[in-house]
Amino acid sequence: MIPQRVNLVDVGPRDGLQNEAQALSAATKIELVHRLQAAGLKDIEVTSFVSPKWVPQMADNAEVMAGITRQPGVRYAVLTPNMKGLEAALLSHPDEVVVFGAASETFSHKNINCSIAESLERFAPVVAAARAAGVAVRGAISCAVGCPFEGTVPAQAVGEVARSMRAMGVQHVGVADTIGVGTPRQVQAAMEAALAHYPIDAVSGHFHDTYGQALANTLAALHMGVWQFDTSVAGLGGCPYAKGATGNVATEDVVFMLRGMGIDTGIDLDALIDAGVFISQALGRSPVSRVATALLKKRAAA
Ligand code: HMG
Ligand code: MG
16 A cells, blocks of 8 residues: 655645745745755745735745746746735746635634635635636645644545535645644544545645654555655645644655655655755754754764
């Protein structure tokens, strides 16, 4: 059942940097994207076309997209919550746009200022217009196991959002543990709910590591045959509207685990660690990756 090849989407430039108090220059963000693609990442979530009043960290979205020297075979994704975001995003020619909904009503209101039903109504024209423009569409389902406001989220709520997304033409759905509270069986139940509406090749996991469960949850999803995951270089990440949630599982940690299991990701771990050091230094801290920390110590000792 365990896949032989896994695709990782590095969401660090978006999920990671949206949550940083410290402003980074567009040039630093562009350099991060360049380092990620040089390390072998084929999917990078670059930025989001959201309201700059809500998330000022992503206000330089168009500048960052314009500054990237695109590498053939690499897909660049951006978040688009509504038509205004999509229209702005299309000018930057992303390969994929992401509509982001939630399985929790309260989180939906806090994050995108509308109910789940309203968000789905808003997404429908975004999905149609993106697909008409030849751009792939991914959907994210936040709070798929737990919500900072409502607590445990039933898998059924994930299934309902997945069903609606499928019906409107969203091609791929990401099951997101926004606050990193999920444990393997809960994550498997949320995945199963999404898999009731999408084939295995169109479902990914997006696990924040707040409670240190993300690698275990990744392994649990792998055992179901899921082979696509969002991860974040140096363990960057968080959501400004999910207080206390820390970063996504570090890309370095997932690559190390998969490599040890004989699963190919096409990613050069050393180059990835260097990318993590680059962005962590820009933020004035060390990478939040156990693997990076261990291998950097080993390098220093050699
Ligand atoms: P709203 O205030 O309800 O929007 O926000 P509105 O339509 O009423 O418009 C209000 C103002 O925002 C207007 O400007 C609009 O033009 C502007 P004004 O007339 O006041 O000057 N506006 C926009 N500006 C730029 N780009 C846009 C846009 N839309 C409206 N796209 C809205 C609704 C969705 C815009 C807002 O709530 C928002 O931007 N939220 C984004 C929150 C966010 O980015 N959260 C983090 C990403 S999600 C995440 O991290 C989870 C994920 O990682 C998975 C997981 O871990 O769970 C994906
Ligand atoms: Mg996230």
